[in-house]
Amino acid sequence: EAQVTQNPRYLITVTGKKLTVTCSQNMNHEYMSWYRQDPGLGLRQIYYSMNVEVTDKGDVPEGYKVSRKEKRNFPLILESPSPNQTSLYFCASSGTDWGETQYFGPGTRLLVL
Amino acid sequence: GQQLNQSPQSMFIQEGEDVSMNCTSSSIFNTWLWYKQDPGEGPVLLIALYKAGELTSNGRLTAQFGITRKDSFLNISASIPSDVGIYFCAATRNQGGKLIFGQGTELSVKP
Numbered sequence: 001e002a003q004v005t006q007n008p009r010y011l012i013t014v015t016g017k018k019l020t021v022t023c024s025q026n027m028n029h030e031y032m033s034w035y036r037q038d039p040g041l042g043l044r045q046i047y048y049s050m051n052v053e054v055t056d057k058g059d060v061p062e063g064y065k066v067s068r069k070e071k072r073n074f075p076l077i078l079e080s081p082s083p084n085q086t087s088l089y090f091c092a093s094s095g096t097d098w099g100e101t102q103y104f105g106p107g108t109r110l111l112v113l
Numbered sequence: 114g115q116q117l118n119q120s121p122q123s124m125f126i127q128e129g130e131d132v133s134m135n136c137t138s139s140s141i142f143n144t145w146l147w148y149k150q151d152p153g154e155g156p157v158l159l160i161a162l163y164k165a166g167e168l169t170s171n172g173r174l175t176a177q178f179g180i181t182r183k184d185s186f187l188n189i190s191a192s193i194p195s196d197v198g199i200y201f202c203a204a205t206r207n208q209g210g211k212l213i214f215g216q217g218t219e220l221s222v223k224p
């Protein structure tokens with residue numbers, strides 16, 4: 001079954017404690033992306049990747065890091081989380097560009113205390 | 114950063130009514146996309162538009178890419194209860210580049 005998986009689904013942490021949210025897709029997609037969703041703001045792109053070792057900043061990259069060492073995985077790293085990073089995070093992938101069907105993961109709800 | 118202004122923010126309509134929502138920007142984009150998000154799920158792509166002036170349908174949904182490249186609209190005809198959800202526009206200058214989303218239109222349909 002074609003899918004994008006994210007882990008963990010829910011996470012409560014404290015300010016400053018480094019965390020990683022994993023994302024994996026099984027469709028051999030080139031494009032992957034991370035978004036955060038906040039009420040009234042829609043989805044905002046954090047980082048995206050067009051292929052292995054190729055990443056670029058989205059609209060709100062501050063406070064986040066990503067890596068794309070393998071095609072299937074695109075982890076999101078928060079080196080020093082802060083309360084304003086409390087949000088719902090989605091990972092997504094698509095074949096060649098955003099106009100193709102972009103498959104979204106189930107979301108990770110993060111609370112930073 | 115760049116912004117897409119989506120309106121209305123929410124709509125409450127009766128089953129069977131037509132719905133229209135739109136997205137505008139001060140910037141030019143080369144691709145416009147419309148997504149729907151059901152509660153607890155990630156967004157799902159409904160329609161992709163690649164050319165200025167393009168009008169594309171997907172069942173009861175019709176979307177248009179504005180001539181100025183700065184706007185797009187989505188129409189839903191004869192709404193049904195399963196149309197309930199949040200609809201997002203999104204746009205990009207390069208098909209694989211940065212993707213900007215609107216704030217969303219929350220649609221409620223009364224049976």
